[in-house]
Amino acid sequence: MPETVDVAVVGGGVIGLSAARELRLAGVDRVVVLEREASVGQGSSSRANGGVRAQFTTRANIEFSAFSIAELERLDAATGLLGFHQTGYLLLCGTEAGEQGLRAAFELQRSLGVDTVWLTPAEALERAPFVRPEGLRAATFHARDGFLDPHGVVAALRAEAERLAVEVRTATEVTAIEPAPGGLDLRAGDRALRAGFVVNAAGPAAGRVAALAGSDLPVVPVRRNLAYVREPDAPGELIPMCVDLDTGVLIRREASGGFVVAWSDPSDPPSWETTVDPRFLEQLAQRVGNRFPLLEELPLDPRQCWAGLYPETPDHHAVVGPAPERPALLHCAGFGGHGVMHAPAAGRAVAELVTLGGSRTFDLHPLRPARFAEGDVVVETAVL
Numbered sequence: 001m002p003e004t005v006d007v008a009v010v011g012g013g014v015i016g017l018s019a020a021r022e023l024r025l026a027g028v029d030r031v032v033v034l035e036r037e038a039s040v041g042q043g044s045s046s047r048a049n050g051g052v053r054a055q056f057t058t059r060a061n062i063e064f065s066a067f068s069i070a071e072l073e074r075l076d077a078a079t080g081l082l083g084f085h086q087t088g089y090l091l092l093c094g095t096e097a098g099e100q101g102l103r104a105a106f107e108l109q110r111s112l113g114v115d116t117v118w119l120t121p122a123e124a125l126e127r128a129p130f131v132r133p134e135g136l137r138a139a140t141f142h143a144r145d146g147f148l149d150p151h152g153v154v155a156a157l158r159a160e161a162e163r164l165a166v167e168v169r170t171a172t173e174v175t176a177i178e179p180a181p182g183g184l185d186l187r188a189g190d191r192a193l194r195a196g197f198v199v200n201a202a203g204p205a206a207g208r209v210a211a212l213a214g215s216d217l218p219v220v221p222v223r224r225n226l227a228y229v230r231e232p233d234a235p236g237e238l239i240p241m242c243v244d245l246d247t248g249v250l251i252r253r254e255a256s257g258g259f260v261v262a263w264s265d266p267s268d269p270p271s272w273e274t275t276v277d278p279r280f281l282e283q284l285a286q287r288v289g290n291r292f293p294l295l296e297e298l299p300l301d302p303r304q305c306w307a308g309l310y311p312e313t314p315d316h317h318a319v320v321g322p323a324p325e326r327p328a329l330l331h332c333a334g335f336g337g338h339g340v341m342h343a344p345a346a347g348r349a350v351a352e353l354v355t356l357g358g359s360r361t362f363d364l365h366p367l368r369p370a371r372f373a374e375g376d377v378v379v380e381t382a383v384l
């Protein structure tokens with residue numbers, strides 16, 4: 001007979017660890033995390049920029065952010081591990097279309113209780129005097145946004161999960177998932193497991209894990225690059241996470257000095273490649289001066305760039321819910337560039353799906369797996 005558990009979580013990144021923690025907090029008895037690498041948090045979670053924001057354009061993402069920011073604040077206060085700097089995000093735009101989109105998102109955020117403020121160009125420049133003012137039309141700012149250390153989030157979630165008696169099995173790859181009485185059977189490393197529910201939290205590999213169970217999940221890996229730019233002088237004061245909506249470039253200052261700079265090419269195809277894209281520095285150099293001329297003067301060093309994989313979906317929303325083909329398989333994947341920040345909400349949603357059969361905290365309808373087959377998707381446009 002296979003070993004039995006209540007819930008087996010496939011993937012020990014921020015999403016899987018958060019789900020396991022919330023499942024135990026909700027009273028689920030036997031929860032196991034199955035991670036193929038030698039330690040948890042080595043996948044996309046280890047490559048993230050650590051940005052946290054409520055400034056999205058859809059209700060689903062804003063509500064996930066609002067819940068998660070409060071939980072990340074609590075977790076940072078409780079563990080001291082997150083390094084959560086609430087510098088705010090400053091979104092800057094210089095086009096008429098950009099301003100209209102920013103206004104609509106701002107109004108939606110406010111209607112959902114997020115305290116985003118609308119800034120004139122002069123007010124934006126007070127917050128970020130280094131921004132190039134030419135053509136700037138408007139900006140928004142949310143003070144509880146900011147950035148944190150993704151490794152700290154992994155460490156805190158792992159510690160909490162283990163304190164709650166979650167069993168974390170590393171070096172354990174899930175290679176088969178099959179229907180069984182009362183749930184699903186898994187092949188995990190060299191062992192057989194029977195689980196009431198299986199949570200697919202395999203990040204960029206979630207489509208592959210879904211396929212093991214005969215479920216079609218459009219989550220694909222897309223390479224994203226980041227650059228660190230050293231400052232010649234002593235570290236300056238922290239700045240908001242500044243986003244140039246006209247080009248998609250975002251910058252922040254590290255607490256220890258220097259800037260982290262990001263730009264995502266929307267035309268990048270799916271890829272498992274995690275080395276830095278050789279075109280990245282040139283693409284960045286062409287755009288960074290639009291709003292951030294101070295960075296044009298500092299040297300971009302290819303040795304201080306890194307890349308990782310966004311687990312992407314066609315509508316830039318995560319997939320959270322039971323697989324239509326296998327209701328005991330709960331997908332919780334496809335978080336794109338917002339998985340670290342949304343991990344608390346993702347975990348809570350999974351725990352409620354298991355214990356209540358649906359979520360009482362979130363409306364998961366826009367995130368349901370069936371939306372792609374039904375052709376009923378809402379697209380998130382604030383993709384960075």
Ligand SMILES: Cc1cc2nc3c(=O)[nH]c(=O)nc-3n(C[C@H](O)[C@H](O)[C@H](O)COP(=O)(O)OP(=O)(O)OC[C@H]3O[C@@H](n4cnc5c(N)ncnc54)[C@H](O)[C@@H]3O)c2cc1C
Pocket residue numbers: 010011012013014015016034035036037040041042043044045046047048049050051052172173174175201202203204205209224225226306307308309310311333334335336337338339340341342
């Ligand atoms: C350059 C970059 C910048 C980013 N910036 C941000 C940011 O500023 N803010 C933010 O919130 N997010 C950001 N992200 C996105 C964020 O990193 C991801 O959305 C998040 O880490 C996804 O977490 P996950 O747990 O789903 O995936 P992962 O961390 O990849 O975890 C999935 C785990 O599943 C394991 N696994 C896969 N298949 C199997 C199997 N068959 N059996 C067992 N284990 C398996 C993997 O080994 C992996 O450890 C960024 C990502 C990148 C690449």
